Amino acid sequence: MTSTRNSACPSCGTPTLPEGARFCPSCGTLLAGAIPKGALSPEDELHPVTVMFPDVVGSIALGARLPPEEVKALVGECVSAMARAVEDHGGFVQAYQGDGICAVFGIPAAHEDDPERAARAALRILEVVGAYAHDVQATWGISSFNVRIGIDTGPAVVGTLGASDPQVSALGDATNTAARLQGAAEPGEIVMGQSTAARLSDRFVLREVGPFALKGKAEPVRAFRVVGERRESSPRSLLPLVGRDQERKELSRVLADLASGRGQVVSIIGEAGIGKSRLLAELHAMTGPDLTWLEGRCLSYGGELTYWPFIEILRGWLEVTEGEAEVAVRLRLKAKLTSLLGPRTPEVLPYLGRLLSVKLDPEVEERVRYLPPEALAEQIHQAYRMWVEALAAPHPLILAIEDLHWADPSTRALAEALVAATEHAPLLLACAYRAEPDSEAWKFRLR
Known part of the structure; x- marks a missing residue:
């Protein structure tokens, strides 16, 4: 039998508490006497x-x-x-x-x-x-x-x-x-x-x-x-950019080159809080209606999140959010790729579907099921590049990636694969990251 203490929780009023409990099992409040004197280490802060x-x-x-x-x-x-x-x-x-x-x-x-x-x-x-x-x-x-x-x-x-x-x-x-x-x-x-x-x-x-x-x-x-x-369909309202006239002129030049069909890579490098995200937002605000803007962001934690910013970019194009029903994502992906690529859709669909973790038709799934990791990565690179080039064909395309210093090796490799697309397509790859020599972003910069 579990023993109980007589006193109730001072926060939620739970009347009986397990003997020796440090936290209330109902609300999590630290209980009186749960931390004996000296129990916390000197390093506590x-x-x-x-x-x-x-x-x-x-x-x-x-x-x-x-x-x-x-x-x-x-x-x-x-x-x-x-x-x-x-x-x-x-x-x-x-x-x-x-x-x-x-x-x-x-x-x-x-x-x-x-x-x-x-x-x-x-x-x-x-x-x-x-x-x-x-x-x-x-x-x-x-x-x-x-x-x-x-x-x-x-x-x-x-x-x-x-x-x-x-x-x-x-x-x-x-x-x-x-x-x-x-x-x-x-x-x-x-x-x-x-x-x-x-x-x-x-x-x-x-x-x-x-x-x-x-x-x-x-x-x-x-x-x-x-x-x-949140999925922003248009740039946020921004306060005036003060003291960044030179950077703004450079961004204007980049956009003019892009509008004329010249693709390129732009890196915005600086320490935390220096205004990298603000410059990307300014670039977004400067884009006209004839340019397509898609964005993603690397995350600072691990887990099964490889290719994360490129997954966000793909979701942005599909106008779906994380956690949306798989059937809705699958149908929208197939419909939009068919509209964009026509008969070339089967070359791309299995691999973009794998990125989005959606189950496709058995014959489509069969194409990727037994591929070794290196071959699968290469096919994902080719499929993503084919999709990006097709998307950039009618209108210049900007892919913006924030916090590239948190990228995993797979994300960096895909970013590098897209650099080649900027050589012959109106594609701007705009990346913001910190100056961290040990990061994947720095390897991307030195490529």
């Missing part, structure tokens, strides 16, 4: 973190139809898949709590894009749990299986807790707020606090759903639902 609480809902309905051990196996498998999504996006699973997890982005090391990592992991979790929900409904007719996700960002004390088995932990108000926002979310929703939303409004479509009166909070908390990834 304040870090900005983003905390995410995904929690599966609908397991009670499953319990009415299945034996307990089968419910445990199914929910456990789903929770493990959620944890993998967190880890694929560079997050850290701090705790497993019932049908959910507490994930932290920013420990053991903080990153400038931790809030975005959390948001993308959350979208991936919606996709993963959605697949389980489809199977649950098809098999047992239960429609309530889903997930709710809460996210918040704020300072936390990051350090190690425990003596026999020390664990890295982040202790702060963001943990409690993320847990309570999860409780306020509807099934299938991602709800985040204002501090997180302020960092993501330029990359994700957000809708305000608060304020919420949360336990442990003196004032109502503003909250925002993540609708999806």
Whole structure:
């Protein structure tokens, strides 16, 4: 029998808590006396973190139809898949709590894009749990299986807790707020606090759903639902570019050359915060209606994200977002490629389909299934280049890639393959990256 402590959680009011628990199993709040004096190491310090609480809902309905051990196996498998999504996006699973997890982005090391990592992991979790929900409904007719996700960002004390088995932990108000926002979310929703939303409004479509009166909070908390990834069809409104007249003149010259049919590569190199993204945005704002602009961005974390900026570019052309139904992506890809390439479509479709992770017709899939990795990469390069050249034929094309210093070797290799296309097609490959000699971007620069 599990022993319990008599005191209730001071934040959510959970009446009985497991003996020796450091965190409330319902809301994640650090419990009084959970950190004995001297338990935190001398290196503990304040870090900005983003905390995410995904929690599966609908397991009670499953319990009415299945034996307990089968419910445990199914929910456990789903929770493990959620944890993998967190880890694929560079997050850290701090705790497993019932049908959910507490994930932290920013420990053991903080990153400038931790809030975005959390948001993308959350979208991936919606996709993963959605697949389980489809199977649950098809098999047992239960429609309530889903997930709710809460996210918040704020300072936390990051350090190690425990003596026999020390664990890295982040202790702060963001943990409690993320847990309570999860409780306020509807099934299938991602709800985040204002501090997180302020960092993501330029990359994700957000809708305000608060304020919420949360336990442990003196004032109502503003909250925002993540609708999806933002797709800009036109340049954002920009403040005047001050002190960059020379750079702007150079960009104007590049665009004039492109309009006359001369392709080229432009690199914008500088340290973080120097204005690389702003110059790319200025270039976008300067493009006319006869130029096609597509953009992608390298991400700072690993996982199965090879070719990521080129996948984003392809999705931008298709006007689909991450997590969109596979059947919609597949049909749109086939239709648009057929319109663009006509009888040459079969030379390209299998490989662009592989990039987008969509299942194509069996005879199409057969063309790529048994290719060794090197041969598959070469075919992807050729297919992508064929698509880009066809797209640039009627109107000049700009492919903009941000943060190329975070590129993986596959992305750098594809970028290099496209350089050859600039020699005879009106294609501008515009790349922004930091001056980091050990990065893949620097290898690209020295090519």
